Amino acid sequence: MTSRIADEQPPGTQPGVSDRTPGQAAPPTVHKWTPLVTICLGAFMLLIDVSIVNVALPKMTEELHSSFTSLQWVVDMYALVLASLLMVAGSLGDRFGHRRLYIGGLTVFALASLACGLAPNVTVLIASRGVQGVGAAGMFTATTALLSATYQGRDRGTAFGVWGAVNGGAAALGPILGGLLTDQFGWRSIFLVNLPVAAVAVFMSFRVLGASPHRGQRRIDIPGAVTFTASAAAVTYALIQSNTDGWNSATVLGLFAGSAVALVAFIVVELRSEDPVLDLSLLRNRSFAGLMIAGALLSAGAFAHLTYTSIWLQSILGMSPIKAGLAVSPLALTAFVVAGFGGRHLSKLAPQWPIGLGLALIGGGTLLLMIVHGNSSWPALVPGLLIAGAGVGMSTPVLASAAMSAVPHQRAGMAGGALNTFRQLGYALGIAVLGTVFAHQASSTSAEGARHAVATSLDHVFALAGGMTLAAAIAVLLLVRRSEAKSW
Known part of the structure; x- marks a missing residue:
């Protein structure tokens, strides 16, 4: 079956305004699922780069002679920039067209991946990871808009289902693919592999994606984007810098103060803006506020600890990158299975139950990881990862639906962008x-020997991650209600 992917002009847009240049021919007749493949290529690539780096960190540290602080920034810079720009990227897509934004994001992401793969030192690598985040923000925001513009009715539900499965698959395959590439071709290959994928996605985008509508008059909230990014970056930098400078240092205290000032400025800007990146009045809806808390703490509690788990598996247990990736894969694989088989049934429940119980499973599973001790090996992780993965699979699909249903229909896109922002920011701050x-405990227990010191540090990490997620579960059960959701 074939179909032409045509332009759409939803209510409120200017007739005839699209991102196709004058005189440009319409895209050729294509199979109706080819655009879905094109969109999912970019989504898979940008999401896999969140986790693909984890198992390669020890090799990067060894080759680039980098510090523990630098190691954190290699992971965090990408997530932080992605989180900071997601909401403003939506405004750019609305103004200039989502196909343009998607292709531009792919191009920036590919060039930044090349820079990462050729980085001569850790400073260049970290900076290139930040540019990767810029491209990823444009791609991620555009994917959902392109799917909505391309498919209707039952096809739209199928398309979003496949897109969601691809997102879950990226999380599952990230550590495994990262380990395989690092083992066989070195750590630089985890970035260079993006180049052919991006090239195919760009070529297909020009061939099969129709020009998406846009509102040329929409203002871009640059002050809001700048103040939000400044606040998030300053607090993240302060947390990471405290490892070396201490909590009482002038640098760390100054960064915390700067973050607070930037946050206040962001609030003031958003309250006065005619077209804000985030309508702060949405946070007065207790269900929406509870869901944002859940999104941030889910990412922090379920995934951030895997960075330090990989360090233990490789640096202490001596596992190869591919084996370390396989050792942590039960979490993502279980999440993928539970989300796939349980989604249709979980959506029938009031949202606070699958989300709250899912977060409780994540918290309980993460706390179970505390059985790791100095003489443990990788099988000690499996029970906790399986339980936590089931919680991720239970809560994540409902979380996305509930966030967009908890607000008026015209704010659904903003709510989806806000949830993605809170999730990525939660991951960045969690790292x-x-x-x-991890660093504090490892240094304070070093007299016990490296193996016991790192295991003790890891247990403290698991305890905090599990506690955060259990707190999120309580918040959801107390705040989120079906009655406040629209069309849930």
Whole structure:
């Protein structure tokens, strides 16, 4: 079956305004699922780069002679920039067209990946990871808009289902693919592999994606984007820098103060803006506020600790990158299976139950990881990862639906962008906070020997991650209600 992917002009847009240049021919007739493949290529690539780096960190550290603080920034810079720009990227897509934004994001991401793969030192690598985050923000924001513009009715549900499965698959395959590439071709290959994938996605985008509508008059909230990014970056930098400078240093205290000032400025800007990146009045809806808390703490509690788990598996247990990737894969694989088989049934429940119980499973499973001790090996991780993975699979699909249903229909896109922002920001801050705990405990228990010291540090990391997620579960059960959701 074939179909032409045509332009759409939803209510409120200017007739005839699209991102196709004058005189440009319409895309050729294509199979109706080819655009879905094109969109999912970019989504898979940008999401896999969140986790693909984890198992390669020890090799990067060894070759680039980098510090623990630098190691944190290699992971965190990408997530932080991605989180900071997601909301403003939506405004760019609305103004200039989402196909343009998607292709531009792919191009920036590919060039930054090349820079990462050729980085001569850790400073260049970290900076290139930040540019990767810029491209990823444009791609991620555009994917959902392109799917909505391309498919209707039952096809739209199928398309979003496949897109969601690809997102879960990226999380599952990230550590495994990262380990395989690092083992066989070195750590630089985890970035260079993006180049052919991006090239194919760009070529297909020009061939099969129709020009998406846009509102040329929409203002871009640059002050809001700048103040939000400044606040998030300053607090992350402060947390990471505390590992070396201490909590009472002038640098760390100054960064915390700067973050607070930037946050206040962001609030003031958003309250006065005619077209804000985030309508702060949405946070007065207790269900929406609870879901944002859940999104941030889910990412921090379920995934951030895997960075330090990989260090233990490789640096202490001596596992290869591919074996370390396989050792932590039960979490993502279980999440993928539970989300796939349980999604249709979980959506029938009031949202606080699958989300809250899922977060409780994540918290309980993460706390179970504390059975790791100085003489443990990788099988000690499996029970906790399986339980936590089931919680991720239970809570994540409902979380996305509930966030967009908890607000008026015209704000659904903003709600989805806000949830993605809170999730990525939670991951970035989780890396920084758990890294601070890991480094502090490792140094304070070093007299016990490296194996016992790292295991003890890891247990403190698991305890904090599990506690955060259990707190999120309580918040959801107390705040989120079906009655506040629209069309849930």
